[in-house]
């Protein structure tokens with residue numbers, strides 16, 4: 077399968093296989109006008125299979141969200157056919173409005189307009205807990 | 215501007231400072247009787263807790279301040295669907311400091327993110343209750359003269375007992391603390407507390423027998439064992455007596471041991487124990503008021 081290279085835009089690479097669609101949805105790419113390609117299950121030497129997302133526009137990315145999905149994701153910024161920047165999102169200290177707390181006794185369950193904030197409590201294991209009630213992120 | 219939502223929002227040094235203030239209040243109450251003149255405390259209790267509310271109100275009155283607020287959600291705007299952030303933004307226009315009790319976990323934290331005045335968490339569901347822990351710490355300090363080099367036993371419901379979790383977190387910051395967790399299998403300390411004990415390198419052990427643990431304890435922290443925590447009535451009946459503090463069990467304890475309980479009690483401490491000089495739970499109530507006074511002074515930055 078051949079997908080054309082992009083001249084200007086973003087290539088999000090090394091997405092764990094199956095997570096590409098999740099990022100596609102978070103970035104709300106469904107209704108955009110510019111070219112977007114989601115490649116699923118691409119062969120990867122390192123990962124076996126991976127997903128790749130190519131976006132022909134330099135849009136604002138939520139690196140918190142990308143880092144939370146997988147800190148091994150790489151983001152390549154392409155200008156005039158050349159990669160001008162390679163960014164590896166870190167596991168963020170906090171993530172805001174990416175996931176929701178599942179604890180029914182949590183204040184965010186009865187007041188959903190509050191910011192849904194999770195904090196990193198164990199960087200090694202990538203553990204996040206709700207800022208409000210300390211429940212673990214699922 | 216500071217709020218206190220969890221006991222670890224205060225450093226060990228700050229807690230020592232609050233204890234020093236509380237001890238000075240006990241020694242010289244007159245010196246403090248006008249400190250909060252013209253200041254108002256709002257007690258926003260979205261669920262009733264008469265004893266905690268009265269403790270906060272008494273604390274503010276003894277500092278010469280005034281009190282406003284509500285005692286349950288029915289008498290507040292919460293029933294009309296007002297959010298916590300809106301409630302505190304409005305109340306913050308009238309009051310200088312807010313003590314909030316809420317059935318939902320994290321509500322006081324949410325409040326503190328929007329409030330123009332300091333928030334004190336007066337209990338949020340099963341989550342946190344830092345001023346209870348301050349009362350516990352002052353009681354231990356006054357009874358034992360120290361907060362280090364103590365063997366502290368926790369007995370009863372250690373799974374859901376938030377006062378236990380909070381006091382454990384606070385004690386882990388002091389030297390020479392040994393923790394003994396005494397509970398039925400069903401009500402053992404939760405995993406996240408276990409993780410914290412491990413990562414703090416704490417000296418701790420678990421046992422199902424209060425009798426066995428008793429002789430080495432300097433402090434015995436009793437909690438309610440509630441029927442609804444058990445899967446079936448038979449287990450409850452089988453186990454409940456093991457965690458009742460009878461005179462026989464008290465006889466196994468050190469002569470200078472100190473018994474604490476966050477109250478209200480049900481039947482885990484029979485009234486006959488009240489006469490024992492080691493029963494400190496009513497002193498603990500009084501100490502709670504003094505620590506709330508010290509905390510209000512600190513958060514209002516009153517000299």
Ligand SMILES: [Zn+2]
Pocket residue numbers: 177178179182183184206207208209210211320
């Ligand atoms: Zn939560």
